[in-house]
Amino acid sequence: MKNKSFFKGKVAWITGASSGIGEALVNELAKREAIIIASSNDLAGLERVKAGCSGHSENISCVPFDLADTSGLSQIVDKQISRFGRIDYLINLGGISQRARIDETPLWLDRKIFEVNYFGTITLSKAVLPHMINQKSGHILATSSISGRFGFPLRSAYSASKQALHGFIETLYLENKKNNLRASVIIPGRVRTAISIHALNAEGKEYGKLDEGQANGITPNQAALTIIKGIIRNKREILVGSSELIMLHIRRYFPWLFFRIADRIKST
Ligand SMILES: NC(=O)c1ccc[n+]([C@@H]2O[C@H](COP(=O)([O-])OP(=O)(O)OC[C@H]3O[C@@H](n4cnc5c(N)ncnc54)[C@H](OP(=O)(O)O)[C@@H]3O)[C@@H](O)[C@H]2O)c1
16 A cells, blocks of 8 residues: 555544545545544444444544534534644545526525535634644645536536635635645545435435436545545645546636537436
8 A cells, every 4th residue: 555654643534424435535544544533414324434444443533513503613623632632634525415406496505505515614624724723734625526617507506615615725725835734625526426315406305316427436435545645645636536527627628618518418
């Protein structure tokens, strides 16, 4: 295993740790002997992930909270700091997707998706940041999406909330590189997880289907290994996926082509 000792003894806080990419990242960082704080809103799911890391589970603490309810987050952060003394990596993976057109999406649903994807992520990051500034080191990552780089049918609030994270993380980096901090955005394309199943429809209920895109995506484990490589190489943007990532280049260099074809790509 390359760079095996890179994460040994480092404190890594992972949100979205109860399934998908977050679960795979917990497994991989546990193997690398990191000290892991695993968070999501599902304690039973976190305990299952912890139990699955045989031989390393004593290094994993389950800290559940709802990203949509940030009122107690700073106390949660203070508790982890007094327990571990520091946070070396904050890897924000928790998030929720959407499968509803703009004209059928009520405003409360736009706000709900922003609460989880944007405000939950930045509240936790802002609570951890002063501790990283104090310790003069640390790496904060937030997870966007390829549709955080462009609009995409049925994903208006999702795309917008992910685009907002780019502005936040880039600013955090520019303000804090003098403090020796690192900041990166993870940009997944299609990864075989339950993200589409848990996506919210126009009524705010689970969409409940595994989309073709996710079904044909890379595995969560491949995604986790790419993220680990990106962290080690200190990449500002960590691209995670396969051939679908070409859409990022098409949007950037051939926008006319993007707008001609993007609505013909299967969005469910
Ligand atoms: N899979 C893809 O193709 C893909 C593509 C682009 C971007 N992404 C992004 O990658 C990240 C990880 O997603 P995934 O693919 O691994 O999907 P996933 O398996 O559905 O994982 C989502 C994670 O977010 C957590 N979460 C959702 N709502 C929460 C809330 N209110 N409070 C706390 N935790 C919450 C879930 O935990 P609970 O058990 O508590 O619900 C779960 O652990 C997400 O930010 C997603 O937007 C994924």
